Amino acid sequence: MKCALSMIDIRAIRESEDEVRQRLGDRGQEVNWDRVRELDATRRDLVTRVEERRHRRKTLLGEIGIQKRAGSPDNPEILREVEELADQIKHDEAGITPTEDELNDLLLQIPNIPHETVPVGVDETSNIECRRWGTVPELTFSPEPHVELGESLDILDFKRAARMAGSRFVVYKGDGARLERALINFMLDLHTQQHGYTEVIPPYLVNRAGMTGTGQLPKFEHDLFHIPSDDLFLIPTAEVSITNIHREEILGESALPLRYVANTPCFRREAGSYGKDTRGLIRQHQFNKVELVSFTKPEESYDELERLLTDVETVLQQLGLHYRVATLCSGDMGFAAAKTYDVEVWMPAQGVFREISSCSNFEAFQARRARIKFRPADGKTEFVHTLNGSGLAIGRTVVAILETFQQEDGSVLIPEVLKPYMGGLDKIEKH
């Protein structure tokens, strides 16, 4: 019998539903709690009954075996009872499958429980700013948006990309392509060499089970690009691939924490964001992102979240980009997250901070779905905690760099740390 797959622990609901619901707050509004409770009870009733009958049947079968060996004739009484039990078991089992399926469907729809330090709120207005780093760059001229800058420098080509693939795609060209590549390499080197992450290059296509494990499915299928012929999905973030590296594994305690970094393209349908950020690199169907993922013991995950955030901030600080950090409120967090920090970079042309990284602790939410456990030295296996953060989204970093370091003549200075990755080039200018 399959175990009940869940994202929040069914036992927690069974034993302290009130507390679970209270902590979910607004996030638990849509859940049909009565049905969950009912299905759980039904399932347990059926399972208990089936197991009792199976036990009885097993005993009888053993007796038949002994009699056969002794050469005794068949006992019709026993045979009849065995048959009856089989029918009853079959009948009850037929009820278990749909019960479990419905229960799992309901449980998979329940978002994660926010951590107690998460501010309560319904939208971004309740997010809490933690800190700012740097200052708004002082320009003696009015800053050009990255789209105009990129096109006049002939490093970004949105028109030709649209011709071949539609809107929300781009062709990077010349120093633009090189800048993108330089950023990827700089971030990967920083995280692997200074911050202790192991680089991986994972699959960009993932199956249904993988997407369910990290929480994209079943609820957010409409946000994903899907390949029907093979039932595979293009990853919306490397988080999916990396977290699934250890799906259905029991890790040794000494192996934790595990830290991975990957640069991958990310593919998002952006359904429902029509009209939002239609121009430029901000919101693309395909973009590169360097992603950090950690697997930790439960008691260490919140320290790890702070560490992850620090690693992400280091990237922005070394690039010299002005940013701020906010703790997301309960209503603004993603489905799977227990706590999230957003890192927002200053975009001079728009004059606003825009998200460039999101760092989350999923606690055991993904681990439970993906069945990722570890074995403590003393006791029973436990679910690990998973975390991830963008370190950083490359396209948006390009935007920030172009706009922040632009010069009045339309050229763009290359940040010091990137120069080695740009072959010593110190600015991008018109040719």
Added chain:
RNA sequence: GGAGAGGUGGCCGAGUGGUCGAAGGCAACGGUUUGCUAAACCGUCGUAGGUUAACGCCUACCGAGGGUUCGAAUCCCUCCCUCUCCGCCA
């Protein structure tokens, strides 16, 4: 895509239609012995669900799903995956 082989516990590796949840070995853990290490010896040593205050007990699982049978890891079917060879290809 074509042909063949195979999928058993952390690993290796037996296995027969009926006390097989599964021999044996390795690894791991605990202990005895030991100046230390090693060796040797003894013991423990899968996952999940149900039940119990707890010790424990019960059930399921030998790639997945069906079928045959009183009974299946063992026989049959379908699917998935891995490996080898051929073809194709970056």
